[in-house]
Structure formats: C-alpha cells, structure tokens
Amino acid sequence: MYNFVLQADDLDSLIQAIRAQGYEVLGPVVQDQAITYGPVACASDLPRGWTDEQDRGHYRLKRRTDGAYFGYAAGPHSWKQFLQLPTRPVWKAQRTDHGIRMTEIVDEAPAVAFLGVRSCELHAIAIQDRIFIDDHYRNDSYLNRRANILTVAVNCTAPAETCFCTSMQTGPRVTLESDLALTEVIDGQEHYFLIGSDSYRGGQILNSLPVKPATARQLQLAEAAVDRAAKEMESGSRQFDSGDLKELLYRNLDSPAWDEVAERCLSCANCTMVCPTCFCSTVEDSTDLSGETAERRERWDSCFTRDFSYISGGPVRADTRSRYRQWMTHKLASWFDQFDSSGCVGCGRCISWCPVGIDLTEQVARIRELEEPS
Amino acid sequence: MTPRPFRVDRRTEEYPGAFTLHLTAIEQPAPAFSPGQFNMLYAFGAGEVAISMSGRPQQLEGTTVHTIRTRGLVTAALARLQEGEQLGVRGPFGNGWPLPEAKGRELLLIAGGLGLAPLRPVIYHLLHQPRPRAIPNFRLFYGARRPGEMLYGTELQAWSHEMPVITTVDHGDSAWSGEVGVITTPLKRADFDAHNAVAFLCGPEAMMRFSIQMLLERGMPASAIYISMERNMKCGTGLCGHCQWGPNFVCKNGPVFCFADVQNWLGIHAL
Numbered sequence: 001m002y003n004f005v006l007q008a009d010d011l012d013s014l015i016q017a018i019r020a021q022g023y024e025v026l027g028p029v030v031q032d033q034a035i036t037y038g039p040v041a042c043a044s045d046l047p048r049g050w051t052d053e054q055d056r057g058h059y060r061l062k063r064r065t066d067g068a069y070f071g072y073a074a075g076p077h078s079w080k081q082f083l084q085l086p087t088r089p090v091w092k093a094q095r096t097d098h099g100i101r102m103t104e105i106v107d108e109a110p111a112v113a114f115l116g117v118r119s120c121e122l123h124a125i126a127i128q129d130r131i132f133i134d135d136h137y138r139n140d141s142y143l144n145r146r147a148n149i150l151t152v153a154v155n156c157t158a159p160a161e162t163c164f165c166t167s168m169q170t171g172p173r174v175t176l177e178s179d180l181a182l183t184e185v186i187d188g189q190e191h192y193f194l195i196g197s198d199s200y201r202g203g204q205i206l207n208s209l210p211v212k213p214a215t216a217r218q219l220q221l222a223e224a225a226v227d228r229a230a231k232e233m234e235s236g237s238r239q240f241d242s243g244d245l246k247e248l249l250y251r252n253l254d255s256p257a258w259d260e261v262a263e264r265c266l267s268c269a270n271c272t273m274v275c276p277t278c279f280c281s282t283v284e285d286s287t288d289l290s291g292e293t294a295e296r297r298e299r300w301d302s303c304f305t306r307d308f309s310y311i312s313g314g315p316v317r318a319d320t321r322s323r324y325r326q327w328m329t330h331k332l333a334s335w336f337d338q339f340d341s342s343g344c345v346g347c348g349r350c351i352s353w354c355p356v357g358i359d360l361t362e363q364v365a366r367i368r369e370l371e372e373p374s
Numbered sequence: 375m376t377p378r379p380f381r382v383d384r385r386t387e388e389y390p391g392a393f394t395l396h397l398t399a400i401e402q403p404a405p406a407f408s409p410g411q412f413n414m415l416y417a418f419g420a421g422e423v424a425i426s427m428s429g430r431p432q433q434l435e436g437t438t439v440h441t442i443r444t445r446g447l448v449t450a451a452l453a454r455l456q457e458g459e460q461l462g463v464r465g466p467f468g469n470g471w472p473l474p475e476a477k478g479r480e481l482l483l484i485a486g487g488l489g490l491a492p493l494r495p496v497i498y499h500l501l502h503q504p505r506p507r508a509i510p511n512f513r514l515f516y517g518a519r520r521p522g523e524m525l526y527g528t529e530l531q532a533w534s535h536e537m538p539v540i541t542t543v544d545h546g547d548s549a550w551s552g553e554v555g556v557i558t559t560p561l562k563r564a565d566f567d568a569h570n571a572v573a574f575l576c577g578p579e580a581m582m583r584f585s586i587q588m589l590l591e592r593g594m595p596a597s598a599i600y601i602s603m604e605r606n607m608k609c610g611t612g613l614c615g616h617c618q619w620g621p622n623f624v625c626k627n628g629p630v631f632c633f634a635d636v637q638n639w640l641g642i643h644a645l
Binding site: 308309311317326 | 376623644
C-alpha cells in the first residue's frame with residue numbers, strides 16, 4: 001500500500017491537508033519532558049530530532065543525531081484519552097415540583113485526526129472497540145468519538161528497550177486498517193516518508209499531497225527499517241512466547257510470584273493509567289449547594305484502588321497481591337475469555353511508568369520459573 | 375443509560391436496617407424482569423446501588439419491589455425516602471434464575487439472610503404455576519442470623535402452608551422454637567433425590583460454598599446448582615470493570631451462574 005513518497009520537507013502539507021478536511025490534528029508533542037499527544041498545528045510542532053530512553057521505571061528524552069520526526073516509542077499518553085475520556089459528565093438530575101428528572105448529557109464528538117499511531121496503538125484501539133462498541137452494551141460517547149477519528153499510522157522504526165510488541169504479535173509493522181500510513185526513511189541526505197492510504201478519506205488527502213511514486217529502492221529501505229525494529233525487539237530480553245499465557249496464569253493463581261511482586265508494588269495505579277487498553281471506570285455523583293441539581297460523572301478507575309472491589313462488608317481485593325494478580329491475569333488471561341484477544345499489546349508503558357520498575361514480562365517469566373513441573 | 379423516575383408507593387420495614395420499597399414508574403410501566411435480575415437504584419445526588427427485584431415477576435401496573443439493607447451512603451439515602459418521594463431506576467440487568475432447568479424436577483431454594491430477596495420472585499412463580507405444575511416439587515431452606523432478621527415474616531408463615539419451609543438461625547432467642555445452627559444441617563438430612571433436583575442458592579459466599587459442598591456430597595451434579603453472586607456493580611452493563619470475577623462480569627454474565635461454570639473461581643480468595 002505504500003506506493004508514494006512524501007519528502008520530509010513536505011510533511012507539513014499532510015498536516016495542512018488533514019486540517020483542510022475539517023479535522024483537528026492530534027499528534028506527538030514534547031511536553032513535560034516527555035513525548036505526549038496534543039494539538040499539532042504544523043510539522044514544526046512535532047518532536048523532530050527527539051527520541052526516548054526507556055527502561056524499568058525510567059523514561060528520559062534524548063536528542064537524536066538525525067532529524068527524524070517519529071524516532072521514538074510510546075510515551076506516557078495513549079490515544080485512549082481522546083476516545084474514552086478521562087472524565088466526562090453522564091447525566092444531570094434535577095428536583096422538580098413533582099419529583100426528580102434525569103437527563104442524559106450527550107457528548108459532542110469532534111472530528112479529530114490521530115497523527116503517528118503505531119501498530120501497537122491501532123491494536124489497542126481495536127481492543128477497546130471490542131469492549132465499547134462490539135459488546136452487548138455500548139458506550140455511546142466512545143462510539144461517537146471513534147466514528148469521527150481519522151488515523152494516520154506510522155510504522156515503528158525506533159522501539160524502546162521496554163517494547164515487546166513482537167511477543168504480542170501487534171507490531172512493529174502496521175497491519176490493521178488506518179486511513180493513511182507512513183514509514184519514515186532517512187538514507188544519508190535523503191529524508192522522506194513512504195505513504196499509502198487504506199480508505200476513501202485517506203485517498204482524498206493523499207491525492208492532494210506533493211507525492212511521487214516510490215522507487216523499488218525506497219520501498220526496500222522502508223521495509224528494512226521496520227524489519228530492523230522487529231529484529232531489535234526479537235533479540236531483546238523481553239521477547240517471549242505468549243502462546244500459552246492464559247493457561248499459564250489460570251494455572252498459577254496461587255503462585256508465590258504474586259507474593260513477591262506485592263512486596264514491591266505500591267498499588268499506585270500508574271500502570272493502568274498509562275495502559276492503552278485498560279478501560280475500567282467509576283462514577284461520581286454530586287449535588288450543587290442547594291441540593292436541587294445533581295450530576296453524575298464518569299472517570300477512569302483502576303483495579304489497584306481499594307474502593308474498586310468494594311462490596312458491603314469491605315473490598316474483595318483487600319491486599320496488593322490480589323490487585324496485581326487481578327490486573328495481570330485480566331490483561332493476559334481472562335481478557336481472552338471476555339473479548340477474544342489479549343488485553344496487552346506489548347507497548348511497554350506499564351514497565352517504564354512503574355515507579356518501582358516492575359516489569360510485566362519479568363513477572364511472566366517468574367511465574368513460569370516458579371511453576372512446579374507437573 | 376439514564377435512570378427513569380419511580381415513586382415510592384409503599385415502604386415497609388423488614389427489621390431495623392432492612393426495608394422494602396414498592397416503586398411505581400412515573401412515565402411508563404416498569405419493564406418486565408426475570409426472577410434473579412437486578413436494577414440500579416439511584417438516590418438523588420448520592421449515587422446508585424444494584425438491588426435485585428424481590429416482587430412478583432408479573433408486576434402489577436408497572437411496579438417494582440426491592441428489599442434493601444442499609445450499609446453505605448447510597449442505601450442510607452434510599453432508607454430516608456418517604457412514601458411519595460422519587461428515585462431513579464435503571465434496568466433490568468443480568469441473567470436470572472433458569473426456571474426451565476427445574477422442569478419436572480424438585481427445586482431446592484437455599485437462601486441466607488438478605489439472599490431470600492432475589493429468590494422471592496421464584497417462590498411467587500412456583501406458587502402461581504398453572505396446574506399441572508411444571509415444577510411440582512419445591513422447598514425453601516432459609517437461614518438468618520437471628521429470628522428478628524428474617525425477611526418477609528408473614529409471608530414465610532403463609533408459604534409454609536403451601537410448601538416445605540425449613541428455617542434456621544445462627545442465634546436463637548427465647549421465642550425461637552425452630553432450629554439453631556447453619557442451613558447445611560437441615561440440608562444434610564432433608565429427604566430429596568439429589569440426582570433429580572436443581573438448587574438455587576443466594577446468600578453470603580461462605581454459606582453458598584458450604585451448601586454446595588453438602589449438595590455435592592449428597593450426589594447433586596455441579597450442573598444442577600445455581601448461585602447468585604454479589605460484586606461491586608457501577609454500570610450494570612459490563613463496561614466499568616468493577617464486578618469482574620475471574621473471566622466473568624457478574625453484572626452481565628451473572629448475577630446467577632451455574633456452579634459447573636464457575637467452580638474454578640468460587641473457592642479462590644480475593645479473586
């Protein structure tokens with residue numbers, strides 16, 4: 001599909017073409033010493049020449065030696081924040097002369113373009129689609145926002161140390177549908193993007209760009225860049241066989257590994273906040289001072305909080321051991337039963353943003369190691 | 375999903391701290407429900423709580439009945455509602471009791487404490503079956519903490535003339551002439567054909583686990599045992615994640631589960 005070449009100097013024409021179609025462009029920007037997602041008005045807003053250094057509980061921005069626009073891996077943000085809003089009003093309630101009245105608050109979905117969506121993130125969005133759209137009940141706010149998104153995917157050529165998408169079969173090559181997809185190539189003095197489209201909307205934008213048909217060499221170099229990223233991860237320490245994760249975890253609900261990790265885990269919920277698929281939410285009800293008007297808001301929640309499992313008498317999961325077990329077993333095992341896929345896309349965010357450096361891939365290995373041969 | 379306004383038509387005290395609300399829909403009739411399903415009840419400004427239906431399955435003129443124990447902020451706000459005042463209702467949610475499974479067999483209802491509430495619609499159904507009855511034999515085992523903490527006292531009396539009702543209490547008092555102890559004791563000696571019976575259980579998890587153990591010892595297959603589970607429910611629609619129990623969302627896959635499907639999870643602490 002990557003049949004055309006867009007020179008890096010012309011990247012701004014892509015952003016302006018998308019904006020001209022009425023979309024607000026959201027993409028990677030440097031903010032608070034991290035690469036986050038925010039409004040992108042022009043190509044110079046992008047983190048050109050920046051990369052990241054990631055490890056357990058570690059994230060640092062670094063300068064690249066080249067001027068790559070997309071030379072970094074996933075940061076603390078995910079696209080989830082624009083689809084499943086971190087907080088939103090759900091309904092308003094009012095006392096009337098005769099009783100009470102509840103009114104739904106309809107969420108207006110803006111037309112938004114996601115620029116720079118990695119393969120792992122397309123998978124994460126597809127996972128949330130299965131939860132919020134394809135299941136028996138729907139989240140209308142999510143559905144409306146999702147319907148108004150234009151995606152510009154970017155093949156990953158700069159995985160971080162913490163990445164393991166090759167283990168989860170979610171990258172680095174873009175395989176799921178997107179409106180447009182890019183591969184960034186820097187070849188000596190040459191700096192360009194292979195670009196292609198998957199949709200009518202994407203095709204219309206592509207047609208308005210100053211692109212040229214790709215040469216065989218350009219296609220080859222783009223392929224090689226993605227292959228290199230895959231090889232880098234495959235030969236790294238976080239490569240593992242994820243084929244039996246569900247069975248492994250279901251067999252080991254009493255593993256001593258849970259006690260070990262509970263010694264370190266702070267139950268802080270960071271991993272669930274940075275995770276692009278974690279979907280749990282809670283609601284908060286409030287009234288104004290007069291008590292005449294009330295509101296219900298939904299906000300992100302985490303299975304690491306004490307209140308999360310609260311029922312009459314106390315929380316079901318009172319300790320960190322049971323909460324970490326719930327999170328990891330949900331991600332890697334029960335998700336298959338619930339939504340026919342893993343809940344983990346191997347983006348590594350939970351590893352980098354864990355304040356005590358707990359590494360999901362190491363936990364999997366530890367459970368396997370402690371499993372008594374049966 | 376937004377709650378619809380309902381009016382409190384009648385409020386009855388079951389015992390101190392437990393009460394029953396008879397509600398009528400303001401705008402349109404309450405939707406029909408299956409015994410074992412639940413509604414989300416919204417106390418204005420305080421929040422929602424999941425409460426099972428405890429009234430007749432064929433509701434009269436759009437009414438719905440809920441028995442509630444005051445335990446937290448929302449149930450306390452519901453407890454303060456006076457007759458004539460309004461609250462919000464969303465539902466019905468979840469899967470109820472599989473009554474067709476009991477066809478032609480004996481149905482054992484085993485309830486603990488407030489767990490009788492979700493089984494009361496089943497009892498209404500059983501007693502009002504057209505004859506010949508599809509479920510000819512049924513009986514109720516009901517355990518409560520104290521004689522004063524038994525739900526539906528007058529009705530229990532009335533039912534006992536139409537079906538076997540076996541009650542126990544953990545702690546008796548001077549007026550209690552019945553059995554003292556756990557419900558598994560009468561369950562153990564009860565005369566029923568475990569191979570041709572179905573059991574519906576609702577109560578504290580420990581009570582359900584011990585009762586299941588007894589039923590299995592008596593020879594009842596795991597596939598004939600059904601339990602109603604309680605977990606934290608916020609949305610009722612399987613979207614908020616709170617009620618997860620192993621691979622199940624209790625709100626949409628339950629609250630009634632076949633024991634055969636969940637036996638791997640029931641015994642695991644803090645799952």
